[in-house]
Amino acid sequence: MKTILIANPKGGAGKTTLTTNLAGYLAARGETVFLWDLDRQKSALHWLSTRSADLPPIQRLDSGRQKGEGVLVLDSPAGLHGDKLNDLIKRVEQVIVPIVPSSFDLAATRVFLDELLEEKAVRKGKTFVAIVGMRVDARTRA
Secondary structure (H helix, E strand, O other), rough: EEEEEEOOOOOOOHHHHHHHHHHHHHOOOOEEEEEEEOOOOOHHHHHHHHHHOOOOOOOEEOOOOOOOOOOOEEOOOOOOOHHHHHHHHOOOOOEEEEOOOOOOHHHHHHHHHHHHOOHHHHHHHOEEEEEEEEOOOOOOOO
């Protein structure tokens, strides 16, 4: 199963928004999608519970032990780093880092990206890292 981690230790970066939109997009494309919400607020699971049954299904997952076909999208908590980050990186093929173009968010995310680059799976090319700009206004230089 392909596994995608949405992560940024900065709160308010847009992790849950990106997670739910990605899960919905993949389901609409016909993928079998599983959603695992690691954030204690469980906002992604709340979104899933209110999502119309008429839409393509997304399955709730409460542990990362799912095997088989499909895509697992993980919504990570704020403050993810160290051993917890290391454990998750070993389980995923992709890490998508949402970032808000503000000086505070950029500085916090830079430290996180440096930490990601130290992860063995990332260094060896086993885990792909991407950055997605969130709340970017096309009328600005952001």
